[in-house]
Amino acid sequence: MKVFEQILAPLRRPLLTARYPRARPELSVRRTRGAPVHLAERCDQESVCAEVCPVDAITVDAVAWKLDYGKCIFCGECVRACPNGAIAATDEFELATRSRSATTVTEQLDGGSDG
Amino acid sequence: MPTMRPALPQGLLDGFRTEPVPASDETLVICTSAELAPLCARLVEAGGELATMTGLDLRPSDGTFAVEFVFGLASAARFIRVRSPLPAEHPAYDAVTTLVPAAQWYEREAKDLLGIEPLGHPDPRRLVLHESYPNAYHPLRKDVDAAVHPPMASRHFDYFEVHGEGVYEMGVGPIHAGVIEPGHFRFSNVGDLILYLDARLFYTHRGVEKLVETKTFEEAAFIVERTCGACTVSHATSFATAVERLTQTSVPPRAEWLRTLLLELERLYNHVGDIGNICAGTGFHAGTMRGAALKEQLQALNETLTGHRFMMGTVAPGGLRYDVEGAALRDAVTTLRTFATQFEAYMDLILDNSSFVRRIDGPGRLDALTARALGATGVAARASGVARDYRVDHPHLLYPDLAVKQQGGIAGDVGARFRLRAEEVRETLRLVGEILAGMPGGAISARLAQAAPWASALGYTESPRGANVHWVMADAGGQVYRVRIRSASFANWPVVPRAVAGNVVPDFPLINKSFELCYACCDR
Numbered sequence: 001m002k003v004f005e006q007i008l009a010p011l012r013r014p015l016l017t018a019r020y021p022r023a024r025p026e027l028s029v030r031r032t033r034g035a036p037v038h039l040a041e042r043c044d045q046e047s048v049c050a051e052v053c054p055v056d057a058i059t060v061d062a063v064a065w066k067l068d069y070g071k072c073i074f075c076g077e078c079v080r081a082c083p084n085g086a087i088a089a090t091d092e093f094e095l096a097t098r099s100r101s102a103t104t105v106t107e108q109l110d111g112g113s114d115g
Numbered sequence: 116m117p118t119m120r121p122a123l124p125q126g127l128l129d130g131f132r133t134e135p136v137p138a139s140d141e142t143l144v145i146c147t148s149a150e151l152a153p154l155c156a157r158l159v160e161a162g163g164e165l166a167t168m169t170g171l172d173l174r175p176s177d178g179t180f181a182v183e184f185v186f187g188l189a190s191a192a193r194f195i196r197v198r199s200p201l202p203a204e205h206p207a208y209d210a211v212t213t214l215v216p217a218a219q220w221y222e223r224e225a226k227d228l229l230g231i232e233p234l235g236h237p238d239p240r241r242l243v244l245h246e247s248y249p250n251a252y253h254p255l256r257k258d259v260d261a262a263v264h265p266p267m268a269s270r271h272f273d274y275f276e277v278h279g280e281g282v283y284e285m286g287v288g289p290i291h292a293g294v295i296e297p298g299h300f301r302f303s304n305v306g307d308l309i310l311y312l313d314a315r316l317f318y319t320h321r322g323v324e325k326l327v328e329t330k331t332f333e334e335a336a337f338i339v340e341r342t343c344g345a346c347t348v349s350h351a352t353s354f355a356t357a358v359e360r361l362t363q364t365s366v367p368p369r370a371e372w373l374r375t376l377l378l379e380l381e382r383l384y385n386h387v388g389d390i391g392n393i394c395a396g397t398g399f400h401a402g403t404m405r406g407a408a409l410k411e412q413l414q415a416l417n418e419t420l421t422g423h424r425f426m427m428g429t430v431a432p433g434g435l436r437y438d439v440e441g442a443a444l445r446d447a448v449t450t451l452r453t454f455a456t457q458f459e460a461y462m463d464l465i466l467d468n469s470s471f472v473r474r475i476d477g478p479g480r481l482d483a484l485t486a487r488a489l490g491a492t493g494v495a496a497r498a499s500g501v502a503r504d505y506r507v508d509h510p511h512l513l514y515p516d517l518a519v520k521q522q523g524g525i526a527g528d529v530g531a532r533f534r535l536r537a538e539e540v541r542e543t544l545r546l547v548g549e550i551l552a553g554m555p556g557g558a559i560s561a562r563l564a565q566a567a568p569w570a571s572a573l574g575y576t577e578s579p580r581g582a583n584v585h586w587v588m589a590d591a592g593g594q595v596y597r598v599r600i601r602s603a604s605f606a607n608w609p610v611v612p613r614a615v616a617g618n619v620v621p622d623f624p625l626i627n628k629s630f631e632l633c634y635a636c637c638d639r
Contacts, residue, residue, distance in 0.1 A: 002463060002464070002467055003467075006401075006464055031418075031419065031422045031440070031443070032418055032422055032423075033422035033423055033428065054334050054337045054338075055337075073337065073341075073427075073428070074423075074428070075337060075427075075428040075436075076422075076428065076436075076437075080436075
């Protein structure tokens, strides 16, 4: 009898397949540690994020903030370390690119502030 | 932690000099290279289990090389570390393997990576560094720059050969038909019968131990926990514990509770996945797919709790990097209650299938004598009647209070390892239930104290595959000088060929899956 129960069980189950990527499924998990993203307006260019990054994925200079998602291990140290909250944790997981160089995101910074 | 520690057997270490170490359950004994092998044999006779062994290049400290063998003595809940200094110009000693067979791979590894010669070793072949590396290249020596690649050349490697009428060799791997890790298996067969198996691993040797040297403990933790994907929490906790014992840092209670919780959740998803994979070894796909679905639920739970399906980035020296939210802990109770019901239905599905049961009972027998002599650990040891479980033998984290029920088997075959995992899943569900019910609040991490120069300590946990033992030494400035990662897979791989010999070729994948060892954390 168990065999029949096993055969019938899937018929009672709801449809689980999602139309991904056309429709993005709602994530069942609330706190996925996905891609960290940069908020340029809060950045003071002090490079604290670059110093704490254990894999040296972040570089900061006078004109740009760069993060190589190809190196990033999604540990969230940069998010924790930034005193201005200029790096936000997100649950973004779609990070595939067509070339290795495209894994680096570059955010232009307003380096020469006149203040 | 119990306040009373049982005494060492009378006269065990009489006549030997001991040196102070920071951890209270470790004793460091110094002996000459001539005394080394007999003393190790005496410790094994007294019930000692080889927990790890490391070669050391101490030339920047006291001008010597050294080897250190570490024995876990469950009866005294203690580790005896036996260190023998060796001269810098030609570091060599009489091989311990001749008296303690479990030392065989450790000594070959120290020879490859540090150029420390175990004289009279019965199997002096290369192990970690394949024959393509030049002869005098020993990357763990301090004067070797790992960034400079040595010249590689194609050379011959001697596999063990079996000769006789009708004997043929069959090579499998290192590239396999499935998406699995690389290893080369050289079978000597007569017909379908396997007479002998020579397994060659370390294709994924990445030099993890070299990479972490000179880094801070916090930086090293990120690398060490990535030694392997399946036992991440176990490696991270073993390393963090070693660092905390080394620096005499005490961890807040909530961190200890959460670490125990995560370790048990790691055991849970691995055991369920492994049960599914044993089904794959017999071509029973309904069992495999159902196991994968259950494992997926558990990994989604991991992600809910820690933000990561393998729980990476959570455990760190000093405690935890992220707290687990109360809502997530409450979700876990519900999820695991549903899981427990589904798991029992899953076991019914599998064990009702007589053609599956007849495949798993019998093959891959590992006897207790071999398991003990070759230093097996975890499920591999317990299913063969060797009662070894660090959660019971060496009190740590919450385990003494949880009173873990020691599970075991006797048959030592595929079926015994399969059923033991099912029993351990049930016990783990009980432990997790107790942890979730009593979880205290409070801080989750403490500031690491400064390490004393050249101090060393062990850290250990019982992973799903057995004991992961990390040996850590600080340098003069309090950073990482040496880390030796003894994974459960490293301890268990040498017994797999023993369990395979005498079986038929079609049972090899099944037997291999019943151990379900990791290549990455064996190779490092």
